[in-house]
Amino acid sequence: MYLPINRAEFIAGNIAKAGDTKNEFVIQLLDRNGARVDLTGATVTWTAASRLGRLIAPRAATILTDGQVSVKFQDADPIGVGEIFIELTVTRGDGLVEKFPAEDNLIMRVTKSQDDVTYTPVNFATIDYLLNLINTIVQRETDSNAESAQARVRANGTTYPTLKGRLDNDDTQFNAHTAALFSSGVHGMGRIASQDYEEGVWTPVIQGLTTAGSNTYSTQDGRYAKVGGRLYFDAFVSLSLKDVNMAGEVAISGLPFVVRNTIGYRPNGVVPIFSSLTLDATRPYLGFLALPNESRVRLRKSGDNVSNVGLVATQINNTTFFQISGSYLI
Known part of the structure; x- marks a missing residue:
């Protein structure tokens, strides 16, 4: 399992209109634990590139508060339209440098302005x-x-x-x-969409794999979208009282579709937000793993230079909560 050392997220949207030099785009910098990065005494620069190469050389970003920075385009920037890849560089007071995000780049989409649309008269008659x-x-x-x-x-x-x-x-x-x-449907898409797209809600349940238990919850919020043969899911589940009889490794069950039954297929991901767990000192990170023909994800602990193992029921507390997102083939 690969875990990013840091993350960066757009706060208020990542879509810009070509030629927009007024609006600033706010970016939140987070460390490996999801905490906001302390930028005291640091400088932050940013660059932008397209799939064809660099568009903007390193330029100073504006440091805001709580680990947030802002960037904006200038008139002379050769942005064009399409996907723009953003990378930020934080230089500390001691000279140490950290790149954000650790995994790939932030992606911004620049849409076409009507300034670039050619006028075409259209004749229509019934x-x-x-x-x-x-x-x-x-x-x-x-x-x-x-x-x-x-x-x-x-x-x-x-x-x-x-x-x-x-x-x-x-x-x-x-x-x-x-x-x-x-x-x-228009251009044939209506029929495809009606057959291959579905979205809805599901009820996430925290359970032990040895003894499931019957926990009491303050929140059980699950959403999903099925696109073709892949399911995308989100879950926010929070306990208000743990069942003391729950035992064994811990899973979140209740997914609306089972994982595709293919030998060796084991979709996995990171659990970025969680609370009230008693984790091992050597395994401070949490992820999930799904097995074929199951409608649940198993929670796994990991760390540097140690094997990953399952989170067990004794490490769950009365107010534990998890927030996860992922996808898998069905």
């Missing part, structure tokens, strides 16, 4: 409008004047014996095209 317009020109189906004769010929050269025959054909094609759009 079938009823076209019928009424033609009827004002051609009064009778048997009219043989020049305009009526021209109206019986399509742009591809197909000629109809009567104007009514052409209009009936156009109406049939239009109705067939409309029916196809509604059956599959």
